[in-house]
Amino acid sequence: GDHLVLPEANYVGIAELARDTLPRFGIAVSYVDLNDLQAVADAIRPNTRMLWLETPANPTMKVCDIAALAELAHQKGVRDVAVDSTYATPIATQPLRLGADFVIHSLTKYIGGHGDAMGGAVIGRKKDLDALNLEASVHFGGVMSPFNAWLILRGAGTLPIRMRAHQEAALAVAKFLEAHPAVTRVFYPGLASHPQHEIAKRQMQNFSGMMTFQTRAPGPEIAARMIRELEVIHYAVSLGHLRSLICWIGTDDIQQSTFRHDAAALARYREFAGDGVFRLSVGIENGDDLIADLARVLR
Ligand SMILES: Cc1ncc(COP(=O)(O)O)c(C=O)c1O
Known part of the structure; x- marks a missing residue:
């Protein structure tokens, strides 16, 4: 009840x-x-x-x-x-x-x-x-x-130092993605463009390593290239690991399997995700290495 x-x-x-x-x-x-x-x-x-x-x-x-x-x-x-x-x-x-x-x-x-x-x-x-x-x-x-x-x-003993490294690399990657012509949108709480950046600044003492982004070219096409060509970032689910992980979350798939939104909520979800988003968990690697890896597959 x-x-x-x-x-x-x-x-x-x-x-x-x-x-x-x-x-x-x-x-x-x-x-x-x-x-x-x-x-x-x-x-x-x-x-x-x-x-x-x-x-x-x-x-x-x-x-x-x-x-x-x-x-x-x-x-x-x-x-x-x-x-x-x-x-x-x-x-x-x-x-x-x-x-x-x-x-x-x-x-x-x-x-x-x-x-x-x-x-x-x-x-x-x-x-x-x-x-x-x-x-x-x-x-x-x-x-x-x-x-x-x-x-x-x-x-857990190394969490504080890892979080500093996650944030540092994630901020560098998010800025790179935001400026990249093949990328249409980036959602990272540490970017001024994030819709709730003001709340994030108040509520988060570290912006963490998670972000999503969308690309001009169809996501599945880029995902296939990521699986073949990424050298540092792993194409895999899960998140929050030492190593960077990326995966494509297609809107149709996640709607059918999970959210099953009504029309209004689906419209709100599509406003964020379009046909889908890449979810990137930035690890503690050097930001420049991650940027070089992403530059290889974004075109
Ligand atoms: C926000 C959030 N909460 C909880 C979980 C569940 O985690 P676990 O794999 O430990 O069951 C996940 C897994 O992706 C998550 O993203």
Whole structure:
């Protein structure tokens, strides 16, 4: 009987859970554009238990105002505001300080940092976490293996220095892409052209290494060239690793498999993505090497 408010485009795992699984447990879900505070206010119902945020969001790179949204939700009686802060990392953003009740990180990404271990973290009130531990770990079996935990802890030690390197290389790559004639649009929170750059400047102490961009030539054609010709960047999914990773996210594919937007939301998604976007996770390599690699395939 609970109700959840979710962004209309976010990490596909959560988007699919909300669309396919939660309704079977009797949880209703509404989808909103988190940058439209009025739409968020309108979506909240008396039985809304949670507002879920993701910032920057995968794959739209939208940045939402955690403090404003947490205040709005709590004022309207929503108990929990949860923030998936995987893209930002704790180096960039501390959502609990901005009024959130839960923070979620995929440890598989920046925090582990090496692309060799899977894990996740939920940060929140002890009472809630105790309940979650009993249900998610003991009853459902979501327990991390000791070796994965060890790898992630080992990786986490270098997170601050890695994030500096991710940001430095990403800013150089984003500026290169923005100026490239074969590229039509770049979304990186550290660029002044990002639609929520002002929020990002306030809310992120590091702009991280994630970006998306679109090309003049059809994406699948360039993706095929990337697979053949890239030498430094790997054409692969996942993100937040030492090594740069790139992949093409076609709009038709992600709509069918995941978002299944109505006409208005689809129009908003297409306004961002067109036929699709390249998602680039900039690693900690030298920015000049990454730029040379991309220059090889963009034409
Ligand atoms: C924003 C975000 N949250 C969560 C996840 C889930 O990560 P994991 O692979 O650790 O399940 C991902 C994976 O891509 C993600 O991008």
